[in-house]
Amino acid sequence: MRAIVVREFGAKPETADMPIPEAGAGQVLIQLEAAGVNPFDQRIIDGFLNGRLPHDFPLIPGTDGAGTIAAVGAGVDDFTLGDRVVGKFLIPPIGHGTFAEYIAVPHDSALALVPDEVTSVRAAALPTAGITALDLMRAARVRDGQKMLIVGASGGVGSYLVQLGALAGAHVLATARPDDTDRMIRLGATEVVNYGPAIPASVADSVRTTDPGGIDVLFDLVSAPPVFADNAGLVRSGGAAFSTIGSADEAALRARGITGGNLESSGGAAELRELLRLAATGDLMVPISAMPPLSEAAEVLGAPGARGKTVLVI
Numbered sequence: 001m002r003a004i005v006v007r008e009f010g011a012k013p014e015t016a017d018m019p020i021p022e023a024g025a026g027q028v029l030i031q032l033e034a035a036g037v038n039p040f041d042q043r044i045i046d047g048f049l050n051g052r053l054p055h056d057f058p059l060i061p062g063t064d065g066a067g068t069i070a071a072v073g074a075g076v077d078d079f080t081l082g083d084r085v086v087g088k089f090l091i092p093p094i095g096h097g098t099f100a101e102y103i104a105v106p107h108d109s110a111l112a113l114v115p116d117e118v119t120s121v122r123a124a125a126l127p128t129a130g131i132t133a134l135d136l137m138r139a140a141r142v143r144d145g146q147k148m149l150i151v152g153a154s155g156g157v158g159s160y161l162v163q164l165g166a167l168a169g170a171h172v173l174a175t176a177r178p179d180d181t182d183r184m185i186r187l188g189a190t191e192v193v194n195y196g197p198a199i200p201a202s203v204a205d206s207v208r209t210t211d212p213g214g215i216d217v218l219f220d221l222v223s224a225p226p227v228f229a230d231n232a233g234l235v236r237s238g239g240a241a242f243s244t245i246g247s248a249d250e251a252a253l254r255a256r257g258i259t260g261g262n263l264e265s266s267g268g269a270a271e272l273r274e275l276l277r278l279a280a281t282g283d284l285m286v287p288i289s290a291m292p293p294l295s296e297a298a299e300v301l302g303a304p305g306a307r308g309k310t311v312l313v314i
Ligand SMILES: NC(=O)c1ccc[n+]([C@@H]2O[C@H](COP(=O)([O-])OP(=O)(O)OC[C@H]3O[C@@H](n4cnc5c(N)ncnc54)[C@H](OP(=O)(O)O)[C@@H]3O)[C@@H](O)[C@H]2O)c1
Pocket: 038, 039, 040, 128, 129, 132, 151, 152, 153, 154, 155, 156, 157, 158, 175, 176, 177, 195, 221, 222, 243, 244, 245, 263, 264, 265, 266, 304, 305, 306, 307, 308
């Protein structure tokens, strides 16, 4: 099968011919049509999990994928041949990912049937970013009328968070570069906080000016610890602040009466089904900015400037 591989940590991804995996007992074989790209994929290539989980080389990257069940192993009765499915797969040994024509995965992994209303390309854009956004909303218990600031709102996780915040009735403040302002409003942001080289004020300074009473919830997807601390300073006592990149000082938050901290997404098939339901009803727009072919994976992996999701078409 055609696959994208890296031959050692840090190597450039290349196209290669790899054996088609087999569906063992308890597994399903998926013929992939689309694979969503996440920052995590490049971090795995760079060796982020080296020493923590076993890896196989040549390593096929890719966590998110959607396609059709092509074979079913012994003992599997919840999926049948031809079912359209989507999933989020980080299954050791790492290196048998979704940037390939086929993947074999346990039937009880984060795998869900795709409703007819949702194309495979859209489905593949949902798992990691969408589940993380849903996990954040649930961890913060966002309620109607609360002020919620998303820093890093233009990317994959942020483009779902803006929408889930609006669906929950929150007053959503979303960061965006000036040329991405209109898209944030269309996704459901109430206010857009611009950043970039032409904007001298920090995000925290801008919000202190526009919303001097502070905010209830901070979701910061991009800031290093000092900037996270500055942004968390906007949160009123009794509120919540989360980092997805480990930047929160949880003791400092508690000392100010703020819940939250560093979130590691733990959602699985149930959360994926919820996102698929929202996408099928049209309540959740799947924000895809680019759909390059699988062969162009090297160009999009780890690229900055995300505007929603990039999905590789296989
Ligand atoms: N802990 C977990 O379980 C978990 C789960 C999923 C993701 N993550 C992490 O969360 C982060 C976000 O994920 P993602 O998939 O949304 O990434 P993404 O799609 O790459 O989006 C990141 C967005 O942030 C913007 N950005 C960068 N610097 C910024 C700044 N200083 N202020 C405001 N916006 C800024 C980027 O746009 P520009 O480049 O144009 O500025 C981009 O649109 C990643 O680091 C990812 O690894 C963690």
